[in-house]
Amino acid sequence: MKTVSVIMMLALLIPVACNQTENKNTEDESFDAKLLQNRKEVALLYHQLDAENIDAILTEGFTGHGENGHTWNAADHRSYTSSETYKKDSIYRIVSEGDIVCTMFVREMDYMGERLKIPGMHFKKFEGEKISELWEYWDFDYRRLDEE
Numbered sequence: 001m002k003t004v005s006v007i008m009m010l011a012l013l014i015p016v017a018c019n020q021t022e023n024k025n026t027e028d029e030s031f032d033a034k035l036l037q038n039r040k041e042v043a044l045l046y047h048q049l050d051a052e053n054i055d056a057i058l059t060e061g062f063t064g065h066g067e068n069g070h071t072w073n074a075a076d077h078r079s080y081t082s083s084e085t086y087k088k089d090s091i092y093r094i095v096s097e098g099d100i101v102c103t104m105f106v107r108e109m110d111y112m113g114e115r116l117k118i119p120g121m122h123f124k125k126f127e128g129e130k131i132s133e134l135w136e137y138w139d140f141d142y143r144r145l146d147e148e
Contacts, residue, residue: 036096039126043101046124046131047089051081059132066136086110089120099126 045053054074064072072080086109093104101124108117118138125133 035129038129039099039101039124040094040096042126042129042131043094043096043103043122043124044091046122046134047091047103047105049081049087049089051078054078054081057131059127059130062130062132062134064134064136067138086115100124101126 042057045057054077058074058077060074062074062077064077066072088108089105090108091103091105093102095102103122103124104119105122106117106119108115110116118140120139121137123135124131
């Protein structure tokens with residue numbers, strides 16, 4: 001009799017437990033989708049190159065990594081975005097997976113008296129909804145805008 005009672009209880013509880021697992025997975029997936037979307041929006045804010053956004057988008061311990069060992073922190077980035085030199089990013093691809101958002105873009109900027117257009121790619125690592133690290137790569141085989 002005990003065996004029958006245990007089997008009946010299991011038969012009743014298993015569907016309930018499975019249903020709770022399905023609901024939890026659905027909630028996790030919607031949370032993950034929302035978090036990924038928020039991270040993409042933060043990545044887009046980064047590319048506005050506006051010093052006013054820095055505290056909202058970068059962690060206190062933010063570190064940027066350039067090609068040749070160059071690194072920078074949030075204060076360095078604030079200085080760069082605050083300068084009067086013309087610069088504008090145009091993003092043409094953004095992909096997110098887990099805690100990484102990748103952006104491919106073209107930076108248009110004035111450099112040594114020339115207006116340049118340089119394709120770049122960033123891999124931004126997130127802690128929560130802020131960028132904690134960034135890896136930056138450039139294609140320096142650029143063309144002047146007036147050559148197009």
